[in-house]
Amino acid sequence: MKPKVPATTAHIRLPPFTDVLPVPVFFRTERMPAHASYPILRHAWGEFVYSFSGVTEVTAGDQYFLAPPHLGLWIAPETEHTGFNHQAAVHCSMYIRRDLCNGMPDYSCAVMVTPLVRAILEHLRDLGNTPEPEPARERLLRVLVDQLSTCRTTGSFIPHTDDAQLNAVLQPLRDDPADNRTIAELAAAFNLSERTLIRRCQTELGMSLTEWRQRVRIVTALPMLRSGRSVEAVALDLGYASSSAFIAMFRRLMGSSPRRFFAAELTGAANADQ
Missing domain, CATH: 1.10.10.60 (Homeodomain-like)
Known part of the structure; x- marks a missing residue:
């Protein structure tokens, strides 16, 4: 099953890049209006998605995921996926170079984030989006990657249907x-x-x-x-x-x-x- 964007989509969001990851770990925050979506994507790096408010919905491969504020979402490298949301949401995406994904599953799944991971994510959100991360921020991103690998994972939890x-x-x-x-x-x-x-x-x-x-x-x-x-x-x-x-x-x-x-x-x- 190919990922599908809901027919109600009113806003299309484009990712900052699709071909080359400019740094080993890239973090950004996005404010999504209601009925917004991303195009169908597939990239060589892994992606971690986390919602600070609202619920981000993602179709990855043949699975459907919800990413509310207590759950993160891991999208394995080379997985065709698209994201969308029915209501307004604020989420972050962290793109991780493939060789740094060894501690993460080789399949897409929901991630039960720990309070420590949540605190780091909120700190990075408050720093804002910066095209060239400072060394201290780069080190924090590497710590976050390590901490993500220790989090429990679960399935899509709430199955989706095309019916x-x-x-x-x-x-x-x-x-x-x-x-x-x-x-x-x-x-x-x-x-x-x-x-x-x-x-x-x-x-x-x-x-x-x-x-x-x-x-x-x-x-x-x-x-x-x-x-x-x-x-x-x-x-x-x-x-x-x-x-x-x-x-x-x-x-x-x-x-x-x-x-x-x-x-x-x-x-x-x-x-x-x-």
């Missing part, structure tokens, strides 16, 4: 994860039978609609929790009747409760600083 009718059902759930309509109600709203909707989800997404929408809620919840909001407030915002139901879902998908998940994250940052 236009199914995607019409999914888009409102992406836009409003608190939408609690049942499968029967969603099927009826989009002129599908319940059985057809269930079958298409399994065929196109490889999982049930319930599983898919829970993953969307996880992606939405993580930056909210990281900002200091309580579990109860986040659970209610995402349409859960109680925090216990949200915690059970979080534990099943992430392997621990929200409290333990973020405690482990902080412990990892402390260890990295030692």
Whole structure:
């Protein structure tokens, strides 16, 4: 499957270069308006994408990825890809020369960034885009490359589909994860039978609609929790009747409760600083 730019694209963004990487590691920040996209790209270097706000969406090879503020995205060298976003977003791209990518996977994947990596990314963002990095900045970029290689990776997490009718059902759930309509109600709203909707989800997404929408809620919840909001407030915002139901879902998908998940994250940052 070739990467596809959404038909709703209103703004086309061009990368700073496509043929030659001018330095071993190049970092830049981009502010993307709503309904913006990049053209289809393929380059010899690796690319790491991270959103400071909003959600960047990327199709890489035959996979679809979301890059919200808690997840980074690694695009392996020579991978055909394109990026786009439905809502306004601020993200960074770090281009890494191929011989420096040895510590990274040879396939594209989502990256669970550590607090240390996040802090470096935010520091580089605040420095702004500079065509000729200073030596201290170049050293920091090399440290960032090393730290990225220690981060946990995961799959695309939220599968995508090219089925236009199914995607019409999914888009409102992406836009409003608190939408609690049942499968029967969603099927009826989009002129599908319940059985057809269930079958298409399994065929196109490889999982049930319930599983898919829970993953969307996880992606939405993580930056909210990281900002200091309580579990109860986040659970209610995402349409859960109680925090216990949200915690059970979080534990099943992430392997621990929200409290333990973020405690482990902080412990990892402390260890990295030692």
